[in-house]
Amino acid sequence: MKSRLLIAAATTALMAIPSLATAHDESGWYLRGNAGYGVHTDIELSGGLDTTAGDASGLNSKGDVAISLGLGYNLGNSWRLELDGSLLNTDLGSISGVQDTTSGFRSKSMMINAIHNFDTNSRFEPYLGAGIGLVQANAKFTANDYGNAASPTVNAVCDGSRSTIAGGQSCSLDATDTAFGYQLLAGLGYEITENIKWDTQYRYLDSHGMDFNGVRVANTNNTITSLAVEASNVGAHSVMTGFRYLFGHKHEPEAPPPPPAPVPDYQCWDGSMTFNAGECPAKPIPKQTCWDGSIIPETSTCPVRPTYTCWDDSVVYDEANCPAQVFSEAKNNMSELCSINSHQEVIYYDFDEHESQDTVNAITKIADIGQYCNIGKVSVVGHTDTSGPTAYNLKLSKHRASNTKAELISRGISEDSITSDGRGETELAVETANGVKEKMNRRTEVLVSLSALGVNN
Template sequence: MKLQLLTAVAVTALMAMPSLASADEQGWYVRGNIGYGGMTDMDITGDLTGDVEAEANAAVSIGIGYAFGNDWRLELDGTRLWNDLGALGQWANTNADMRTTNLMMNAIYDFDDFGAWRPYIGAGVGFSKANLSAFAHAFPSGNPGAPLVNNPGCLGYNICAIDRSDTAVAWQVIAGVGYDLTERLVWDTQYRYVNTGGLDYVGEGSNVGVGATTPISSRVEGAGAHILMTGLRYKFGAQAAPAPTLYSCWNGSQVENLSACPAEPPKVVWVDCWDGSQVESGNACPVQITCWDGSIVSDAATCAAQPTITCWDGSLAYNTASCPVESYEYSLCSNAYSQEIIYYDFDKPQSAETQGKIQRVIDATRHCAVGNVNVVGHTDTSGSAAYNLGLSKRRAADVSKELVRQGISSDMVTSEGKGETQLFLETGDGVREPLNRRTEVIISLSRTGVVN
């Protein structure tokens, strides 16, 4: 069923490809359509129960309406749909079918920008009368003389049957397309979704061997339908007069006679200027001025203000290239804290880097307000923790002695060893990592700025 519906929708979409345009007309019309439709999946609850999946079947519709001449139509519409709902809950010994008759008042809007093709949409409200014919029979037990086994669709009785109608308020939405075969005859193809909501039914339940029947009741939830139809619409309105032939003038206006066009003034030749403006040929374009950032303006006062930066010495400049060259002394004394790192070969308390690295420390004590110099030795994880602690202290002591020897007051220098407790690069135990074999010389200034 779903494949058939999809095929029908695809064919309708192909037929609805836009062509040319025509205007709507005022007056009465009648319509007749036939097609194919299927009820939505529904749940039946109550004494007779089970979910159903409908099989699509034939649908017919007739309507009478009035077109107001402004693309709107009002239509009284009657539609009938037959559907086999199949077994209740997929159980054996059950079956259901439904026949619906709908009476709706529809408001429809036509789109008239597609030539002879006229797509439309609409919505309607009214009543739906739905006749439900359904039954469920019990199963033989399989044992001679044993009672019947009630059907899951009719647990309270051996036989449940409903053949009744119910009427409910319903609504629908419509989408379709018409094609003007003649001035009055339209080929009309449409899809509609109908929603009936809930329906209530009464029927009869009985047991084998018992003559009397008992009233039963069931409710249908989710009743609705998808319907695709095609047919003809005949318009009784007066035939529209043929539109006059219009001619376009030089200024875009349209007239029935070209002699009625206004006189065309002399053509003006325009010249495009650098700033996007236009001037008449022979007139000068605005003056072109290039700003500091490369932008082009006609008035220097409109150039953007050139930003400045603060140089290392507090002066202002338009870019770093214009700043004074930073002095060596300033670089030493500009930060409250600075650090030098000395690296070591494996298991060595002295380093060939010591002399070169501590020169900046010595220079800092000469030119800056140095508060203290903290020397911290470290090792990698190769070797025992106790050995590495002693090795780190020897490394820190070696650097501290050299700083004092170079003239730094011993009161200013502190020395300590951390062993393998503060790794620069985390490793496992017993790893020889060069980056962890180091001594850090940390210089702390009591204030920044060059003092000598």
């Protein structure tokens, strides 16, 4: 019964062990010591002593102290090899319930165990193992005839082939035998310190059969005959706990977790994130396209473009762009100039300026013409190049036109005859891409309608 309980407990423990990854222990020698409770299996006897006699209940081991010592080496790859010695001494009680019988059994074993550890990523370390080696047992059995000394009752356990003998006889056995055996182990270690583990284990020991020799003694004349006994089903169950000491074992310190990756917190001009301004990509320098096709930084000045002064003193970049002369020697003949019907002056400006040194000269020319011709309507239109915002350029062009209108009025031209407007960058004299500084486009055009004196347009 006790054997069955131990087997059931061990089976439950084994089934509770989950599927685990192998451990990677440090290698090294260790020493183990365990003590606990153990019982021998229900040994069966045949030959000189017979457990099928009486009530055939056989031998039933009483539990007693079990001891085990081991010296092993941890291979460092989840496996251990161990030299193990164990001792168990139990009282087996009467033999098959027959009167005047006693039994005791003492087993010692020396095994080489192979043990596999399982890693649980904790202080707990389950393991399974098996061992082979030698089992040595010492058996002590007695079976005496009993009752009336003159005519005793034959002890059925030691009956043999004899018949009732006056005075009876005594059968006894105190012998030792050694046999090959094996054992199975299941256990759980708990790490107390880096070098000490609490070790609890179950083991099953089996050595199959053994042979023992005893004697049969006649009580009347002390005649001694030999007694050969065969013991089968020799084994043991034990549950023990103790400690395992690992020599020089030390855990490698765990590497600290890597620090969290730094997060960029500086926003660059282009929207990218870095750790500081020095890591930002270089900001591109604003460019402008010059009249000759060269591309230079916006803060630089384009090379001066050659100009050509036309017959009417207007300035152009190409002589072909001069206004056509529709009269002969108009500069020296004001009467012919008045008959042209119109005269235009163009005022040019520096970048982002609404006043120009050319304004006074241009208005002076118009005032001089007014001495010889009748001035009718005067149209003043301001323009800009494509550099700068559109709305700003429109405002700047109107400012240029307004400044020119004020100069005309100051020279005696009637305000009622003057119209002033700004076109911004919508009517370019020289076509350019957006963002180009072009002086020929930064201008105010003054168109004067003329007629001979006394003739109104």
